Amino acid sequence: DEAENASEAVEYTFTGIEAGSGITELTLGMIEDYDNLEGWEINKSSTAGMITALDRAIENEEPIIATAWSPHYIFAEHDLKILDDPKNSLGEEETIKTIARQGLEEDKPNAYKILDRFNWDIEDMQEVMLDAQEIPFEEAAQNWVDDNGDKIAEWTEGSEEVDGESFHLISTPWDTERASSNVMAIVLQDLGYEVDLTNVDPVVMFQAISEDEGDASLSPWLPTSFGAYYEKFEGQFEDLGPNMSGVANTIIVPAYMDIDSVEDLKP
Numbered sequence: 001d002e003a004e005n006a007s008e009a010v011e012y013t014f015t016g017i018e019a020g021s022g023i024t025e026l027t028l029g030m031i032e033d034y035d036n037l038e039g040w041e042i043n044k045s046s047t048a049g050m051i052t053a054l055d056r057a058i059e060n061e062e063p064i065i066a067t068a069w070s071p072h073y074i075f076a077e078h079d080l081k082i083l084d085d086p087k088n089s090l091g092e093e094e095t096i097k098t099i100a101r102q103g104l105e106e107d108k109p110n111a112y113k114i115l116d117r118f119n120w121d122i123e124d125m126q127e128v129m130l131d132a133q134e135i136p137f138e139e140a141a142q143n144w145v146d147d148n149g150d151k152i153a154e155w156t157e158g159s160e161e162v163d164g165e166s167f168h169l170i171s172t173p174w175d176t177e178r179a180s181s182n183v184m185a186i187v188l189q190d191l192g193y194e195v196d197l198t199n200v201d202p203v204v205m206f207q208a209i210s211e212d213e214g215d216a217s218l219s220p221w222l223p224t225s226f227g228a229y230y231e232k233f234e235g236q237f238e239d240l241g242p243n244m245s246g247v248a249n250t251i252i253v254p255a256y257m258d259i260d261s262v263e264d265l266k267p
């Protein structure tokens with residue numbers, strides 16, 4: 001049958017992304033959770049590699065089963081299906097949270113207030129991500145900031161200007177977080193901070209905030225994607241709550257594939 005052919009055609013392999021990502025760990029867990037995924041593997045490479053493989057497969061109408069997440073521009077470019085995951089191995093819809101190092105509120109109260117209030121919508125993030133397909137992220141973020149003075153005024157209300165204080169934002173390297181951290185970098189710069197922005201693996205991000213090497217991060221997907229790291233470092237950072245909701249990890253296939261659930265795949 002179709003699922004059998006497709007499973008064989010993809011060599012029982014999910015096209016994956018970076019080894020250090022949350023979704024890679026979750027997909028390894030998913031393979032454990034489902035008996036029918038016995039013997040399945042993930043081809044870990046990079047997000048760019050996954051997207052190239054997806055583009056190529058779709059160009060040739062070949063089967064591909066990939067790890068992905070929403071929001072992502074691939075959903076605007078291709079007709080894709082998200083496979084059901086009845087055991088919920090990839091978790092439900094998540095929020096993206098803001099975390100800060102202990103003591104940030106005292107040390108940098110003006111930045112802290114902004115981070116604490118920072119909250120935007122999927123549509124906002126998507127606008128920056130789509131724009132950044134054509135121009136550098138810094139410029140896409142600047143365009144969004146220029147167009148959304150009212151939202152920024154809500155975040156910055158009550159924060160006073162500072163004079164060149166340093167601020168170290170730590171992010172993860174995916175577009176979703178490059179969008180949020182580049183926007184925040186501009187907002188903090190406009191208040192007078194000297195902002196440093198570093199992209200690292202999720203576990204390194206948690207470690208940096210917990211060990212006071214970074215001031216804050218807007219990148220933790222929770223409760224599932226980064227749940228293990230959150231627990232590992234719990235108590236060593238401050239949780240400022242969600243900055244966005246409605247994001248999700250997914251397994252995707254092109255719409256022409258006749259598979260609807262990870263349970264359909266064959267060992």
Ligand code: PBE
Nearest residue numbers: 021022023024069174221
């Ligand atoms: N993501 C996008 C990341 C977090 C943001 C879901 C690919 C991850 O899996 O770690």
